[in-house]
């Protein structure tokens with residue numbers, strides 16, 4: 350089969366420039382040649398490392414959060430427990446080990462993984478062997494019932510639209526052919542769905558990003574949570590308030606990579622606009638954002654790290670200290686990553702958030 354570069358080049362030759370969102374969707378999820386459909390992206394041998402792959406402590410803390418969320422919903426006998434974009438299944442595995450400490454909560458879980466990549470779904474099945482797991486390709490396919498949902502680094506992978514400001518007007522940013530590869534170009538007039546105060550005084554060349562797929566998903570989660578009781582936890586890198594600026598990035602082998610080069614070979618992501626997600630999720634109530642470092646500390650990660658360090662020798666102790674630093678320090682993941690909770694409006698503050 351031809352490369353994804355060749356397929357996209359042919360598409361542009363025949364139909365003209367493609368929107369950034371279309372380029373990103375093809376690069377990540379082309380059925381055979383997309384990044385997530387054809388590669389093993391995680392860990393030291395892959396392209397990037399996510400929080401659950403850094404340390405079991407991350408999933409343990411989120412597992413504790415899920416237990417309290419279940420209690421906040423009245424400890425129902427059946428809970429639809431959902432993870433969106435579960436990667437290798439590591440986070441779910443660590444959460445389930447923690448939740449097993451509360452038998453009635455574990456017994457209530459009907460576990461659903463929402464995963465768009467068949468390859469990664471197979472990987473999740475290996476990690477979670479012995480657990481009764483259901484898969485769905487889309488959030489809308491989940492069954493009814495009280496729900497607790499977790500999404501770590503899912504929203505950054507959803508395709509974004511980019512807009513560029515030129516001589517007082519906003520244009521859709523497109524991808525065109527320009528030897529020897531692809532290049533950005535301004536497309537038709539198109540005003541981004543962002544606050545006027547941000548758009549009207551923008552300088553020439555300013556970039557605005559929106560994530561329609563992220564807003565649609567947040568709206569579906571919010572509508573469900575407001576209808577049937579539920580809580581959702583979204584963890585990702587991004588900004589608490591909508592802002593202008595270009596954040597689209599490609600990463601390969603733990604290094605930044607030119608975003609338009611060799612689509613399908615590198616991870617393509619953009620920072621998450623948490624304000625836009627919270628607005629889209631109304632009438633669900635949004636809590637936060639808080640930084641990942643603050644959130645994990647409020648849930649007790651430092652105590653957990655001390656216990657794990659005590660139980661092992663000096664090598665384990667040094668490893669745990671290193672993992673803790675990566676998860677909570679400001680110059681690591683602690684500040685860049687934010688946590689947003691969405692909850693039924695009648696519920697009090699979820700763990701890790703203040704009223």
Ligand SMILES: C[S@@+](CC[C@H](N)C(=O)[O-])C[C@H]1O[C@@H](n2cnc3c(N)ncnc32)[C@H](O)[C@@H]1O
Pocket residue numbers: 385399400401402433434435436437440463464465466469486500501502503506507
């Ligand atoms: C960056 S990985 C994060 C994996 C995992 N949550 C972790 O923290 O290690 C993104 C995950 O989301 C999945 N994904 C991306 N877009 C998706 C979509 N639209 N629907 C469902 N899963 C999606 C990917 O296949 C992958 O499993």
